[in-house]
Each structure stands twice: as structure tokens, then as C-alpha cells.
Amino acid sequence: MTSASASPVSTDLEVVDTWWRAANYLTVGQIYLLDNPLLTRPLAPDQIKPRLLGHWGTSPALNFVYAHLNRIIRRDDRDLIYVCGPGHGGPAMVANTWLEGTYSDLMPAIERNGGGMQKLFRQFSFPGGIPSHDAPNVPGSINEGGELGYSLAHAYGAVLDNPNLVAVCVVGDGEAETGPLATSWHANKLIDAVNDGVVLPILNLNGYKIANPTILARIDQDELLSLFRGYGYQPIVVAGGYDGEDPMAVHQRMAEAMDEAFRLIDAAKIAARAAASAAAAGASGGSGGLGGLGGSGGSGADAPGHDSTAAGQSAGPHDAARPAWPMIILRTPKGWTGPKVVDGEPVENTWRAHQVPLNGVRENPEHLAQLQEWMESYGPRELFGDDGVPTGILDSLRPVGDKRMSASPFANGGRLRSPLVLSDHRAHAVSPSDSSGLARGAAVSATHVLGQWLAEVVRDNPHTWRLFGPDETVSNKLDAVFDVTDRGWAAHLLDTDLNLARSGRVTEVLSEHLLQGLLEGYLLTGRHGVLNTYEAFVHIVDSMFNQHAKWLESSTEIEWREPISSFVYLLSSHVWRQDHNGFSHQDPGFLDVVVNKQAHLVRISLAPDANTLLVVASKALRDTDTVQVIVAGKQEQPAWLTMDEAEAHVDAGAGIWHWAGTAGLDADGSPATPDVVLACAGDVPTLETLAAADILRREFPSVRTRVVNVVDLMKLQDVRDHPHGFTDDEFDALFTTDKPVIFDFHGYPSLVHQLTYHRHGHDNLHVRGFQERGTTTTPFDMAMLNDIDRYKLVLDVLEYVPGLAASNPTAAARFQGLRDEARAYAYEHGEDHPDVTGWEFGR
């Protein structure tokens, strides 16, 4: 291992170049070759893959960065991870991990020799093999390179609470055009310079996407630098490799840039810690040193910062400078070192280098010769021995053990994960009875109760659990967490700010994309957290949910990937309580997106009350390798279940609430056959169903009702389709096979039909739910607009219980009249009729 030095030594750079050539060689080999990996014979057509599906364009720069980072790791003994943003970077990342030996350590079938190299080449973009994107199968990866835009958010999530980690994030200039990436640059305002680690972004401007130039490569350099200074970074530009420039000159510039970047990082960290120590004995600071801190000549005086205050505002005394962290802009030709001209057309440094620069290689002898020449240009005989083992010179750049970025435990977070310390949620149980002790339905905000327990989670897990949300922690009534922590904020602070500090366990920013990416990065590096957001707007991250679910699906099939904490969504401003926000805020369709994923990956919990929410959340925070969607309102709603009942109910997933219906039990203690099943899922539908049951009890005492509440939505699915699903017998025992079931549902009715279409009693199932009718109105009018209200449920019972309407000929008109009256009252007074605003069961 070489010792730290202020400027790169040229012999170092010879090794860096050798590594780069080796990685490039291995990349090209993966794209093209089935056989003859060491070019021991002239290439023949049958050694070429029949379908050439890889992408070359982005890889040489990825390899270039990898080699230079290994120089830094070897010199400074730092903890780095490599987050690879550009699409189709898979073969490059695989090449480096194989060179490092990690690939063979984890997948012994792919040995680090000529035989292994052949398998490595063959498996790429091949049936039964590996994809062309950076993905879970790549050691050291925490970012899928398929759907672009999330690399930087993942990198920032990774460094939260990892003060000694530097996440180097290569951002492609295509990816940089996406919205999520464009806002993720601002995550530097959400990072604590003392207690969190550092992200070093490297924007690779290779100039082209699939068939187009990129925006950032086609604006003036002044504009480009201004943009990144505006984002709060200190950009360092490295450009080169054009028109056949000697790569050694580019290596020299890159090494200087890397040294400068890490010098700035160290200086900023030192300055931030010094400021924190000076500020107060009580400051949080003191969380260990960076591996190479001070080793590369940094000094506090060099630390850049933003000291001046915003116009018209005065900074508080605790407003220490936010460092202007470095970033590198690396401008290199797309497809660098690949074929310059193919069939008379320029390829290197054009969009033609995006995919496979040489096509039809099996059929075209000229292309075959060009491929041979291209691969030979890397000098394979200097790179690999006759046995295909990388030569000793490469070992001198290979970090040791877990310092290899491909072997970093930070990038296989399950290795670092510990279960949370969770206090007893039962201590926060609320009594469902009112003060008289006679009636169920005491009003309470479920999320307010949950927040008090979450405050204990924060307190007991000060470095491993975080809460994320788009500025809604208070509005969602989780504000008890602010008794024990703050929002983390690295931008200016004012004296008037509340619960805002340099260090805090709550991250709020108005970008669901950034929040989702941060939490993913946090979980993938072995920690825990919850994202709370509006139900309608969680659709903003539909595609990110999809990709994370796919990541989990792929990961669980990879033996060496350790389980990570489940991603927990808390949707606490839901469709039924957006009466003040209106139609744009009313959409329960995320549930439909979620159920399309493989069943073992997803859980949907519709908590009917506060105690149930506590139980559901407590379970979700213990789970691994799933996505947990919890829907629970923030408004005051009745509490129905005692804590013991809630525990049993959540364990069962769904059950009969005997106290709410009139059918009762048979002599043997089994549930008596009802005339009608009133089923419900979701807090508002549960309230309306229980209100309907009460009306039926009073008005139609001869009708035997059974109330069934569903908290685990996947219970409705067949056990053959979902591990939580009911057997047919279990389902039939709750819902009967032949009685009418009036199902009041939180979301779109079709979802319940989708989950139950092959159940025995399905033909008798009548589902009420959101019918895409929304506006600004009262809560009860919202229910009526979509036919989920208590009166409509009673009307349904009248319609579907045989003989009931006939023996009560005026009843339907009367209940329709009550609906009309409720609406007229709301439209006249601007609030709901007193008859439908409260609820105390049994009165």
C-alpha cells in the first residue's frame, strides 16, 4: 500500500491505467465473446454471441473512475462505495468486481482465471445470465441502472449516519435530465457535515443518450459551472480523451482532481467538527474520524462554506457554514477507447457508441477484425497471465478485504443491519371505551397515538432509524417525535425556526422522489425508516416503488445478499379525509399498483383504529425484504378494539367483530349464520359499517348481521397466491358461501373483486369504495358521493337480504331521504349534519 501523498505519482498512474485497460477489456469481452476470452487464437465467428445486446458507450468512463478510486482507497484506507448511475453500466461494474476478486469470492463458479473469465463473458446479457444494468447481482451495488434518476438519492441515503463513509456517485448526463436527479443535487442541504458521511458526485458528460446529445453536455462551461455552484457544490472539471489524446495525460488530471476533491472533503469535515466542538460541550459531534482524514494535507482554513445570510433574514448563532462539497465533472468521449470509425461513420464520441459499436460481427469479417484489433489494443497479455489470472501489477491497486468497493458491507446492508430496539407499543394503548366505560368508539387520532410510540423508536435508535416525509410530520400528527428530535437541515437557520437543526432524525423536503430514494439508500445500507406521505401523491413514486420491489425480488434470489429492513409507507392523509383539498388529493390507487408485485414482497395494512395501527406498525418495523403499506387516517376517529383485541385481530388479519353484529354465536360457540355480512377495510369504511350495523340493530332487529373487518388486505387472496392469504375454508368461514356480503372498502372496489374473484361467495359480494367522485365538501358528503356511507349500506342490505324490503316497504325511501337531508344540511351549513359527525357504538 502506498502512503498518502499530496500529488499523484506517475508510477501510480501506470497501474491505474493498467487497471483501466483490464476493466475495459473485460467489458468488451462480456458484450461480445462466448469463447477464446484471452484471445489466444484469432477470433472466429462462432466465438461471438449470436445476439449482441450489451451497451459499450458508458463503460470506459465508469472503469476510469473505478481505477482512480482504488488508488485513493489504497493510499488513504478509506471506506468508499461506488454508486453507478448511468444506464447499461453493468458490464463495467462486473469487470471491476471480478478484477477485485469479490465476484469469485461470492460466486465461486466464476473463478478469477481464464475459465472463470469465459463464464463471466458468456453469462452477460445471455439467457440464464445477468442483465446489462448495474443491479442486485453486482457486488457493491445499491442502485439499479435500468430506470434512471435515483443514483444520487441512493448515495445520499447511504451516507446518512455513516460519518466515515464517502459514497462516490457517478451520474450519467442522460440520467441528469430526469426530474428526480435534478432535485437530488439539493440533498446536500439535508446532510449533517458532522454526523453524516459525504457524497462525491461525478457527473460524466460523455455527451450522448441513445440517439441524442445531452443537455448538460451542450451548454457553455460557464453555465455548467454556475449550475453546480448554484446547487451548492464546488465543481472540479476534468476533460480529456478527445481526438486520440494520450490517456496518461487524462489520468494525471483525474488524479489531481480526485486528490483535490478528497482534500476538500477532509478539510470540510475537520472544520465542521471543530465548529461543532467549539459551539458547545453539549453538541452531538465526535463521531470518529475519516479513515484518511488529514492524510492528504487538508486544513480547516481550506474549508469552503456559505457564510453570508439570505437577503432580509438574519442567521441565528447556531448557523455554522454549510460546506460547499466538491463534485467532479468528467467530460470524456462516449465509447472512449472503442472503435473510432465503423463503416465510414464516426463512432467514438457520438451516439453511435451507445450500444454495440460493431454489429453483425459473426457475419462481417471486417467487423470481426476490428473487434480483434480493439480488444488487442488493451494489451491483454500484460493484463492477464496465461492462466487468465490478473497480473501482479493489478494486485497493487486492489484494495484488501472489505475495503474493496465491491465487498463493502455498506453496499450489502443486511450485513450491518441490527434489529431495532423497540419499546412496548402496548404501553401506548388507548381505551376504546368512553369515560362511562359502556360504549366503544372513543375518538382519537390514530397517527397521534402512533407518533408517541415512534418518538420512543427515535430515542432508542439514535443512529439507525429515521422518519421521512414531504413536510407533513406535523400535519400527519406525528409531531410527538419532535419532543425527542428535530428536522435535519443544513441550509440557513433562523431564530424563529422550530424543530429545525443541523442534526435531526426527521428528513422533510417537498420531493417524494428524493425522500423515497433517501430511504431506499438508508435501508440498502442496513438501517431502518418510515416514509409518511399523502395517499394520493404516493403515486408520484409508483415507478420507484416498482423498481425497489424488483430489487428486493432479485435480491432474495441472491444468496450473498443479506436481508434488509422492509420499506414502510405510512399513508396518513388518505382519500376519505381530503374534503378540504378536493379532487386532486383523492386517489387510493397506489394499492392497485402494489398488489401487482410478487405476493411475498408486499403487505397492505388498513388499520381501522389506533391500537390496530400500533400493532401493525410494530410488526412492520421488524420485517425484512418486503414493502409494507400502512393506511391510517390522522383525523380523530373512533377507537374500536382493546390492545388485546387489536393484537389478535392483526394476527388473524381479518375477523368477525361479534360485538358489532347481531348474529351472535351458536350454542357450540361458533359464529351463527347471519342474514348478511357487513365487511369493511379501512378506518372510514369501518366507521360507516359500524354505524350501519347499529342502524340495522335498531331499525331491523330481525336481521342477523355479521361484521367482518379486514386489516391485512392480502388475506383476501388465495393462500396459493399469497403467503398471507386465506384458504377457501378460512375465507368461507368469515364471509359465508351464500349470504350477501356488503363490503365497504377504502380503495377502488375493483381491487376487492380482483382479489376475490374465484372465492365461492364471490357472486354475492357487493363492494362499495372510491368511485373517482371527489371534490371540496364535507367528510360525510364525500362518503355519500362514492356510496360508502352508512345509509347507502343500509339501502344495500334492504336490497340484498331476501324479503327485507318487501316487509319494510317505506324503508328505502326513508334512508334515501336521510341521505338527501344530510347533503342538504351540508350544502346549507358548510358542515356535516350532527347525526353523522360523531359515533359512539351502542348508544
Next chain:
Amino acid sequence: MTSASASPVSTDLEVVDTWWRAANYLTVGQIYLLDNPLLTRPLAPDQIKPRLLGHWGTSPALNFVYAHLNRIIRRDDRDLIYVCGPGHGGPAMVANTWLEGTYSDLMPAIERNGGGMQKLFRQFSFPGGIPSHDAPNVPGSINEGGELGYSLAHAYGAVLDNPNLVAVCVVGDGEAETGPLATSWHANKLIDAVNDGVVLPILNLNGYKIANPTILARIDQDELLSLFRGYGYQPIVVAGGYDGEDPMAVHQRMAEAMDEAFRLIDAAKIAARAAASAAAAGASGGSGGLGGLGGSGGSGADAPGHDSTAAGQSAGPHDAARPAWPMIILRTPKGWTGPKVVDGEPVENTWRAHQVPLNGVRENPEHLAQLQEWMESYGPRELFGDDGVPTGILDSLRPVGDKRMSASPFANGGRLRSPLVLSDHRAHAVSPSDSSGLARGAAVSATHVLGQWLAEVVRDNPHTWRLFGPDETVSNKLDAVFDVTDRGWAAHLLDTDLNLARSGRVTEVLSEHLLQGLLEGYLLTGRHGVLNTYEAFVHIVDSMFNQHAKWLESSTEIEWREPISSFVYLLSSHVWRQDHNGFSHQDPGFLDVVVNKQAHLVRISLAPDANTLLVVASKALRDTDTVQVIVAGKQEQPAWLTMDEAEAHVDAGAGIWHWAGTAGLDADGSPATPDVVLACAGDVPTLETLAAADILRREFPSVRTRVVNVVDLMKLQDVRDHPHGFTDDEFDALFTTDKPVIFDFHGYPSLVHQLTYHRHGHDNLHVRGFQERGTTTTPFDMAMLNDIDRYKLVLDVLEYVPGLAASNPTAAARFQGLRDEARAYAYEHGEDHPDVTGWEFGR
């Protein structure tokens, strides 16, 4: 009308201030009052709304901008529209439109007098009334303010091909944190300075979101300016209103900033036109003058630009300067002019001003008095006559007729919309027969054929139709459009670029959000277009689709909103042909999101071949007020139908392909009863189904098969649920009520069950589709992984046709053997077995 002048006159600004006070008064009134709108008596509790649901914080700045824009319109006679980005800006926009008279013009029940004012106040955030966000009900709006982040993209879409329009877009500093907004700033590189209009962004830094400061308000001014210069703008800062500063001083600064902004806009337009004229007699240029062009003293010499070239790259001779368009940064206190302190806590200029600054006004006499004082502070008796009509001084700032931003036809695009000129798509029909004329199934890329017709659409509609996509026009084989146009690109051009020019009808940028927003803005201003993208990644804009569908739903209920062109998605790189990209690119779930919207708003077309795609696209381009989702592969696939057959098939939406099955017709010409129905929807499932039918014909000639293809997915729904839906009789006539139906589906199988669960034959319906099993493999292996392949369909027939398996006891093992063999071949050779790669029907 005052004449143009170089600097604002103070008497002008008195009027501007009066307008601002009037609009603020009307905003507060909407939030609080049921009665006594003119404060003719002291406020009493029962005049206050019982539920105070509005939001005040953002409104005063919105009103401030509105007043200043009216000064510009009156002076220069310009065409402006106002795109209101911040959330909860509804009452402000409504206030201004009522002042302008447009509100009463369009909704005569709300008169422009005291009685109308009372109704205006009452309806806001009230049952049966209007929402708190800018929305379709607001005259002049093309942007819903509920889900934040799309305002700037809408504004840029609006100015495309409207060279004389300036879209002023107020961006909230909360909204500015979203990803879509963060990348939308770059849309200035996609705008043609000659042929498109101009967007003037006004970033309102009021400092706070719901409970937090905003990032952009808490960074140094230097950083902020650097950011927007980096985005390519010339920022002009106006700050004021803090600590009780006299608003007239702020008006003065704002007026100067506005004058400067419009001077820069005019200068840049003049310079761009001059450059275009000078460049060539053949240039496109010369598209009329801006209304106020030259009226405010602009000169070409002032035009800012970016002339220097990117590092390492040389600009071509056609690389004229891209203007650095102006933008305004308006820094004002949140809740400006509202209560400074409430209950001892500061409110103005804090997050406490976000919603209703004074709560519990009915119950709290002190708050009631504060409300009275607040409203009186605007001087209502100077603003409105005793009859409530706005006073004459306000008329002097009121633009006339369609120049009122609230009455602009650009913001009610249906008023400007003309149907497209569409050439006969039949001219592009391909023959489904091969050269021998005997067999169906000639291979062709459906999107390639479509592209040739779309090129004619471009040619025939040079100012009103555009194609949008994330860099996939060529990859999706629509490249015929480049025979007649280019990609529009305002960043640097190089000599090596292809199909890239200052002016072009194709917009490509790697942000689905920006593309969706641009097309929405283009449609909402009366034009037409198509978004082509990857099926998996259209999930990125799930929420934008949702919001646009909600916009359409609301708009169709508003009499004065004219129909706009349908939003057309072409999903041409779909789940079944991502075998080279792998699992991250495989997701057909957008269809599930789409079907949740109200049925009359959405159409889903799964084109089985090229001629069908032509017919479907031709219909979609003629439709209004819907969202059209077209799924069609880009790979070579068999053509099955003649053009006549395709027309009839699309008209019917689904039908029996008699030539493909063996059941044939009865003597009376009606379809004979089959033993099994082979149904399919989507191009790959259609191919596999026809292959299965052919195998069955050859191997089991006694089995009578019926092949049913579904092109309009909504046909499966009941006609009572969807206007396209089949009646039960129609459904039964295709699918039978009692025969097994093997349905091979493009998407998730559950969607077909969801659409058909109550059909008579549902219990016999067995659906194959995407089961979330994906990877990098061969096309046929992808089909096998998800059990949609021909052999699996044959196995299903063996299972479900009574007696068939028993009489062919070895058949199941044989077909399973063929599957194993196909997989083994693919894994060995890296390409599909020759038996399953081609298809010519009837051989």
C-alpha cells in the same frame, strides 16, 4: 390604455396597488365569510364559515404578480397567460378573474356586484363549491395546483408554436423542490426563439411550505443567482415587504423588474428573428411580431446569449446564440399583509401564515376583531361601490376582452383547437399475406409502418402537432418522421448532429415528467400530440396521468371549457420485448392505473398488428377529452389483418378471427359453438395464441377452436360501466357462457379478471399474462417464464377441454418437453429455437 414607457409611472402604481388590495380583500373574504361581504356591518360570528379550510400564505404574492401583469398588458397590448404553480392559490386566482369580469361572464350566477361577491365568498372550499387550488373551474387556468411540480412544464408546452405568447409562470418555492419542477427549468433548451413563445418564470420565495422553510429561500443569494444562471436564465431579483416596508416601494421595484424582463424578452426575440432572417432566405422564421415588440425600448444589442462553445467541441455555423431568457425571483413574506402576530406568535413571514392565520373566528371575539381589522386594512370602500361593483380606478387596469388573462383563449384551448389534417392511413396498409399470397403473417414492424403515416401528420400539420419522447423516436422505429422534420434543440449544435435543429416537431429529453407536462400544456392550449415511451417507465408519470385525467373529468363538467385533444400515449417498447434490458424494464402495470379512472375518460388499445395500429392511431388523433393508451410493439411481428379487416375489427373492439380457429360457422352463418375459446389481447399474446391454434389444428383436429382477439380492452367491461363496454349478450356471443376460455393477455392477468368478474362465463376464464417474472433472456423464454407461450396454451387446452387429455395421454408430457427443449436451446445458444422464432399462419 396608457402608452408604453421605459419606466413605470407612480400613478400607474397607485392603480396597481389598488388592484392588489382588492384582490387580497376578495381572497380573505373567500376564506372566511358567508355573509356581509362588503363589511357594511361589523362582522358577527354567524357570518363566518364554520369550517375554515382555505390557505392564505401564497395568495398575496399571486395577487401582486397579477396586478403587475395587467399593467404590462394594458400598456403593451400583449398576449399573456398566467400559470399559477403554488398550492392553494385558488382564491387568489378567482379573486382576480372576478375583478376582471371574466368570472361573471362565464358564470353569470356570480355577478360582479355585492350579491355576486357574497356567492363568490360562500362557494369557496364549501360543499358544492370550488376547491382551494387553481383548477379547471378557474378561468384562465391551465394548471391544477394540487399536486405540485408541473407548472413550468405546462407553461413551456403552452408557448410551443405560439410565437407571440408569453406564459408567465409563478413557481412556488415549495413546488420548486419537486423533481419535475427542478428539471423543467431546462426546457429553455427545447424552445425555438423564433417560432415558439416565451416563458417568464417568477420564482416566489415566500420562505415556507406547510411547517418548514424552503431550500431555495435558505441558501445564499449568490448561490441562488448562480443556480438560475446555470439553468440558463437571467435572474432579476425583487425583494421586499419585510418588517412593514411600504408596499409602494416594492411596487416600484417590481414594476422596474417587469419592464426589464419584457425588454429582455423583446430584445431576444428581435435578435433571434434577425439572426434567422440573416442566416438564410430558406429559414423558417418570420412568424409575426410580439404585441408589444419594440414598444418598450428593446434593441438587438441588448440580447443576452450564450455564444461560447462547450469545451472540446466546435459549434457548427448554424449554432446561433440561445437567449438567456429573463426570470424574476420575487422574495416576499409568506402571508404578506396578513396578521403580523396572533395570540402572541408571529404569523406573517412564518409557516404559520400557510393556512388560515386566524382560527376559531366564530368562537374567539379577539380573532373576529382581528379579521375585521385585517379586511378593513385593504380599504374596501375605496375598492368597491355600495353595490359591490369594483370602482372605476380598477377598470383602468382591467385588460379588455380576450386580453384578460382569465379570458385568454390560449387558456381555454378548445376555443383555438382545429381538427388535424389527417391523410388516409389506409394508404400505408401492409399486406398480411406473404409473397406467395397463401399465408397470413408477413413480418413487419408495426411502429415502423405507423411512423410513415405520422410523417405525413407532421407534414400536414406543421404548427399544431408534435411528437414527444425520451430519446426513443428512432429506437421505437418512428424515424420516418425525420424525413420531414428534426428534433427541436436550442442548446449547442455540432456538425456531426443528425436530425437536430433549432426548429423541429420532435421533442426529446430524458424526463418523462417534462415530456408529459409539455404535451399537457400543448393540448390545453388547443393543439395535438403523441407521447411515445417505454411501457415500464410510463409508470414514472402515473401521478401526472392521474392529475390530467382528473382535469379532464372536471373540465367536461364545466360548460365554458371547450373540448381539447385527447392525450395519446404510444407504448412501443413493451414488457414482452425487453429481453435485452431485463427485469427493470418489464412492467405492464400502467394499464391497471389507467382503468381506475372514470370509464368515459380512458381508452386502452392493444394493437395486434400494423394495420390495426394504423386504424387505432388514426382514431386516437381525432378524439377529444380522453386519454388514449396504445400498446404496440416495435419489433417485427406478423401482420394478420387486411386493412378492411382491421377497420372492422377496431370498430367492433373485439371479434372472432374465423380464419384462425377451426370451429367455423353454422349453416345460418353464425359462429359455430367451439370446444374452447382462445382469446388474446396484445401483439405477443396474439402471436402465441395463433401459434397455439395452429398446433391444435394440426395435432388435435377434432377440437373445435375459436380465436377471439381483443383490441379495445374496455370492451371487456360491462356497458353499464364503460361507454365502450359489451352488453352481456355481446360478451357471451364471443366468449360463450360455458366453454373454457384461455385468455392470453399482454398485462397482469388480474386486470382481465377485474374487468370480467361478473360475466356469465367468468368461472371458465383462465387468464395468462405477466407474472412479474423477468430477466435478460430470449423473447420466447420470456413468454415461457410467464406461461403465455404457445405450448403452455396448448397445455391449458389439454387441461380444460373435457376428455382431451384422457384421449391423448402422452400429449401433456410431449408439450412440456417442447418447452424444456426450447429453454435448453436458448440457454445453450443464446437465441431462440428456430421452431419458435418465425410464424406464418397456415403453413
